[in-house]
Amino acid sequence: MKLxxxxxxxxxxxxxxxxLTKLDGGAMFGVVPKPLWSxxxxxxxLNQIPLRADPILVEAYGKRILIEAGMGNGRLTxxxxxxFGLEEESQVIEALAAKGLTPADIDIVVMTHMHYDHCNGxxxxxxxxxxxxxxxxxxxxxxxxxxxxxxxxxxxxxxxxEDNWRPIEQLVQTYGEQYEVLPGITLHxxxxxxxxxxxxxxxxxxELVLHLADIMPTHSHHNPLWVMAYDDYPMTSIFAKEQxxxxxxxxxxxxxxxxxxxxxxxxxxxxxxxxxHIEIEL
Numbered sequence: 001m002k003l004x005x006x007x008x009x010x011x012x013x014x015x016x017x018x019x020l021t022k023l024d025g026g027a028m029f030g031v032v033p034k035p036l037w038s039x040x041x042x043x044x045x046l047n048q049i050p051l052r053a054d055p056i057l058v059e060a061y062g063k064r065i066l067i068e069a070g071m072g073n074g075r076l077t078x079x080x081x082x083x084f085g086l087e088e089e090s091q092v093i094e095a096l097a098a099k100g101l102t103p104a105d106i107d108i109v110v111m112t113h114m115h116y117d118h119c120n121g122x123x124x125x126x127x128x129x130x131x132x133x134x135x136x137x138x139x140x141x142x143x144x145x146x147x148x149x150x151x152x153x154x155x156x157x158x159x160x161x162e163d164n165w166r167p168i169e170q171l172v173q174t175y176g177e178q179y180e181v182l183p184g185i186t187l188h189x190x191x192x193x194x195x196x197x198x199x200x201x202x203x204x205x206x207e208l209v210l211h212l213a214d215i216m217p218t219h220s221h222h223n224p225l226w227v228m229a230y231d232d233y234p235m236t237s238i239f240a241k242e243q244x245x246x247x248x249x250x251x252x253x254x255x256x257x258x259x260x261x262x263x264x265x266x267x268x269x270x271x272x273x274x275x276x277h278i279e280i281e282l
Contacts, residue, residue, distance in 0.1 A: 001091070001098045002281050004264050008254065009184075009204025012059040015264055016095035017282070018070025018121060022048040022085035027229045028217070040220035042261070048085060050261040051218075052280070053117050055092060056211070057099075057106075058202070061182050064101070065108040066134070067200055067211060068258050069121030075163075076120070090121050093133075106134040108181060111141045112213035113197045114149045115159045118258070123167045130167045140181060142189050143174040145196025155232065156194070190215060190244070192237030193230070199244065208253040209265075215241050217259040219266045219274070 004015040025047050029037040034047070043049045056067040070090040080086075093103060111119060124133040141149070152160040165172075179187045184203045191197055193214040200211040214230075215237045216222065224242040227234045245268075248255065255266050260280070267276040 001095055003095060003098060004278070004281055006265060006278060008202075008209055009207040010060060011202060011204050011209070013209075013256070014057040014059075014095075014099065015054045015280075016057055016066075016070065017052075017088075017091040018055050018068070019053040019072075019086070019090045019117075020088035020261075021051050021053065021071070021117065022046075022087060023051055025049045029221075030227050030229045030231070030234065032226050037220065037226070041218060050087075051259045052261050053090075054258060055121070056256060056258070057096075058185070060185065060204075063107045063182060064105055065110060065181065065185070066106050066137070067110045068112065068118045068213075069109060069133070071117060072120035072123065072133070074125045075116075075123065084117070092121055103134045104136050106137045109134055109137045109139045110181060110187060110200060111139060111145075112199060112211070112258075113145050113194045114141060114164065115194065115214075116161060116164065118214075119164050123164055130163055132168050132171055134171075137171060138173050139168055139171045140179065140187060141172055141174055142187070142196035142198045143176055144189075144191075145194060145198070146172060146174050148195055190236070190240040192233050192240050193228070194232055199240075208248065208251050209256055210244060210248045210253045211256045211258070212241070212244060213258060216245070216255070216257075218257060219255075219260055219263050219277075222268065222272060 006013045025043045053071045055070050058065040070092045073089045123130050149160045149165050177189045186201045187198050189198050202209040227237045231237045263277050265278040269275045
């Protein structure tokens with residue numbers, strides 16, 4: 001299995017194959033007209049765009065951290081597979097095995113939010129029972145996100161599922177506005193895409209990496225105004241993107257992605273031009 005690996009500062013990052021969906025491009029780009037977004041990101045004749053769901057394994061300080069959890073396996077009905085455009089289920093366990101690891105070797109899982117396409121992989125089906133995929137891991141979830149996960153509203157109940165939180169609740173640790181998981185690896189609450197959405201900031205040896213998760217799901221969402229119709233609080237997304245992208249570029253940051261089907265990592269200059277990148281290899 002081909003693994004995309006990248007070293008930055010003292011951190012080793014590996015993207016694990018967590019699944020592939022094809023969703024409506026209009027929904028993914030909100031009010032942006034197709035003649036504009038279609039120049040920036042590939043689409044098919046059905047107006048669908050490819051979106052990966054690839055967790056990032058971060059190895060640092062003798063710990064193994066997973067950012068996001070993938071689509072999982074056997075977690076969707078046939079109807080859900082059609083509706084969500086699922087083309088490929090998770091191969092996270094196989095990817096870990098290719099590195100000589102098992103799910104029990106994961107120490108920490110960082111969840112930017114708990115929508116099904118990010119957290120299905122936290123739960124596995126074994127002997128007809130739902131069990132934690134990463135049984136030894138502490139799972140970090142922003143406190144407002146966890147509260148809504150357990151008591152979703154009329155809109156969010158379509159993506160926050162009891163089967164995704166009840167099996168793991170003993171492993172979850174919540175936090176407020178900011179939390180340092182390990183030295184240089186910090187979670188920041190942004191809201192926007194969901195009430196408790198968070199991003200991951202990683203800094204080591206003078207290198208800065210920002211994982212903006214679903215407030216910038218692909219490199220084509222670089223424009224702060226290009227936000228998804230899926231965002232619960234789009235203006236919050238816009239303000240958070242504007243702040244983090246601007247400050248990140250000023251600091252020479254790398255930007256990583258979970259959903260992008262083209263790039264793993266991108267670096268922009270202040271004109272918004274891509275000046276360095278790592279493309280996906282599958």
